[in-house]
Amino acid sequence: MDIQGIGGLLHPIRMQILKVLAKDKELTTRGLAARMPDVPQASLYRHLRVMLKDGILEVSQEKQVRGTIERSYRLRINPFDEIAARMKRLDKKELLDLFTSFMLAELTDFAEYLGDDDHPVEQERLGFASNSLYLNDAELKEFVTAMTSVIKDHSHTEAGPGRRLHKFSFTVIPARSGL
Numbered sequence: 605m606d607i608q609g610i611g612g613l614l615h616p617i618r619m620q621i622l623k624v625l626a627k628d629k630e631l632t633t634r635g636l637a638a639r640m641p642d643v644p645q646a647s648l649y650r651h652l653r654v655m656l657k658d659g660i661l662e663v664s665q666e667k668q669v670r671g672t673i674e675r676s677y678r679l680r681i682n683p684f685d686e687i688a689a690r691m692k693r694l695d696k697k698e699l700l701d702l703f704t705s706f707m708l709a710e711l712t713d714f715a716e717y718l719g720d721d722d723h724p725v726e727q728e729r730l731g732f733a734s735n736s737l738y739l740n741d742a743e744l745k746e747f748v749t750a751m752t753s754v755i756k757d758h759s760h761t762e763a764g765p766g767r768r769l770h771k772f773s774f775t776v777i778p779a780r781s782g783l
Contacts, residue, residue, distance in 0.1 A: 613683055615709055616771050617643055617651050630664050630678040641763050
């Protein structure tokens, strides 16, 4: 997977597809749509095409269903392992490109959210913040482990009545000395 493919995974719909397929292992487009009811079908097909092209997904089987071909998809690679391995080998330009993709995905998601008149901003739980903490390596590791644990504790939830998808994004950037 190249740097553009890694950056493409930052899109929330693609992250949702990854999460569903990591859990269910193999699903048809109809099965994915049932588990992701908030995603329009045209968007789902578009993201599946991109993920196939980037080598993240593969078609595991095809069968004829009422005059059309129904495909089943599965993960070809574990992209999270791939990203973790690549992060250690990226040069500064690649890191900047990846971070730029991350920030553009955040801006795009926020702009789409603000354009959604069905959910008035003043009635939502919306927030963003930047915090700085003085931590040594052990404390930073403990903090990241605790944050990861909280996310894992809630990652089993699925789409359903009364539930909306919420995106949480985190960035850890060591500050230069003296700042």
